Amino acid sequence: MLTTWLEIDLGAIQHNYHLLQAISQRPVMAVIKANAYGHGISGVVPALTRVGATWCGVARIEEALEVRRFSREIQVLVLGYTHPFWVEKALAQDICLTVFDSQTAEAYAKRAQAIGCELRVHAKVDTGMGRLGVLPDAAVDFIRWLMTLPGLKVEGLYTHFARADESNPAPTLEQIRRFDGILETLTIMNLRPRWVHASNSAAIFNFPQARYDLVRAGIALYGLHPSPETPLPPSFRPAMALKARLVSIKTLPPGSGVGYGHRYVTQDHERIGVVAAGYADGIRRILGNEVLIHGKKAPVLGTPCMDQIMVQLDDVIEAMPGDEVVIFGGQGGNFISVEEVARRWGTINYEVVTNMMARLPRIYVESKDEEVG
Known part of the structure; x- marks a missing residue:
């Protein structure tokens, strides 16, 4: 897996x-x-x-x-x-x-x-x-x-x-x-x-x-928009999703620093998850990232590490190690677009997808090509 x-x-x-x-x-x-x-x-x-x-x-x-x-x-x-x-x-x-x-x-x-x-x-x-x-x-x-x-x-x-x-x-x-x-x-x-x-x-x-x-x-x-001024018609479909696994969950006490530089410190007992994806996979090393777990948005805490990010799971009580995490793409009826990620990272969608690292396996699926009339 x-x-x-x-x-x-x-x-x-x-x-x-x-x-x-x-x-x-x-x-x-x-x-x-x-x-x-x-x-x-x-x-x-x-x-x-x-x-x-x-x-x-x-x-x-x-x-x-x-x-x-x-x-x-x-x-x-x-x-x-x-x-x-x-x-x-x-x-x-x-x-x-x-x-x-x-x-x-x-x-x-x-x-x-x-x-x-x-x-x-x-x-x-x-x-x-x-x-x-x-x-x-x-x-x-x-x-x-x-x-x-x-x-x-x-x-x-x-x-x-x-x-x-x-x-x-x-x-x-x-x-x-x-x-x-x-x-x-x-x-x-x-x-x-x-x-x-x-x-x-x-x-x-x-x-x-x-x-x-x-x-x-x-x-x-x-399936990505040429620019904010030239959006694609809604019939176009984005093709790429970045996914990872939730590999650890633990509860940290108040005042615990999370990640390099402790740019996030827990305010209470908080349920913290570790996801196996980091800046060596193309995630930007900034504050404010989000992911989807069980179709719910969960904030990324602190600074992304090279190979891992930490997420706040207090609102995703059903999360367990081994769960799929979506950095961008769809899950459970919710969606994080490449364009949304690009805005957060201060760049454009072109750079997000072309900066996905070679070490990431590309897993190909082939959904039905709906007939174009």
């Missing part, structure tokens, strides 16, 4: 994938970087493949190679930088790379041409993120030049929105305007690549005009 684990509902991810397809009316690139946002590539990729997913996006070549361990069918795009050293491996594993400068593109082309192959690439344009990508004024010439390089097959063009999850649409509309101008020129020149994409999770909902040929869904795929 496990003492600390992540429970991942693959049925929820499949359900969310189908919702995103229905909403966008486009192929969905499932973004599975950062170990599928903490949910685990080993479980998520086969689950998506089973429901017909055709694209996934990762940040690094190492993640792309991990995808290939679990699916030969799905198309894989590395969205970040890849050193030219990896070109031969990318070709062998049918992995598509991103290009955003001439030096790297030439290095890719040279290595691919040397072995008589064509490397599939997507060109990236920086329309306002200030990150990777050729600037808009140079984009058309860059694409035209890329298409002349032996060894490269330019099959895609994309950009990334910086503020699509905000209530103010103006910055994203300006990015769309810049991107559309590039596309219009490329189309006139008969140079428009097959796959044009820009929309992240928030933009899928907020900017339907930017869905183009493909949409990229990350946070929404896992």
Whole structure:
């Protein structure tokens, strides 16, 4: 029996994938970087493949190679930088790379041409993120030049929105305007690549005009809100729960310090439980955490330790060692959301789930994927 684990509902991810397809009316690139946002590539990729997913996006070549361990069918795009050293491996594993400068593109082309192959690439344009990508004024010439390089097959063009999850649409509309101008020129020149994409999770909902040929869904795929300003429809289902075991219960007398630094001191005889989860599992080392035991919220006392937290059980009289404890997720009709935890920790839901540690076993369940109409 496990003492600390992540429970991942693959049925929820499949359900969310189908919702995103229905909403966008486009192929969905499932973004599975950062170990599928903490949910685990080993479980998520086969689950998506089973429901017909055709694209996934990762940040690094190492993640792309991990995808290939679990699916030969799905198309894989590395969205970040890849050193030219990896070109031969990318070709062998049918992995598509991103290009955003001439030096790297030439290095890719040279290595691919040397072995008589064509490397599939997507060109990236920086329309306002200030990150990777050729600037808009140079984009058309860059694409035209890329298409002349032996060894490269330019099959895609994309950009990334910086503020699509905000209530103010103006910055994203300006990015769309810049991107559309590039596309219009490329189309006139008969140079428009097959796959044009820009929309992240928030933009899928907020900017339907930017869905183009493909949409990229990350946070929404896992049933988590892109931002407070862009909440998901209620039909989406969160996929991750963090759970642990209650391993000890004892009654401490008044004036007893609890945990490092005694940041909590008992006021009376108090029933204190120890839960086998701590900051080495991803729980933040702050005051004010809560958990669910028997469907009831119980406060975490004092500072979380590396491997354990202490909880107040005076209001959960039925609690016994061995009981399941939920740090986030549902239990007994009650629920602690990742977003609630993120607010308490002073961060965002993305960081909560991607910071779930590797030592946590991922236990996969597959609830029914409710039909999307």
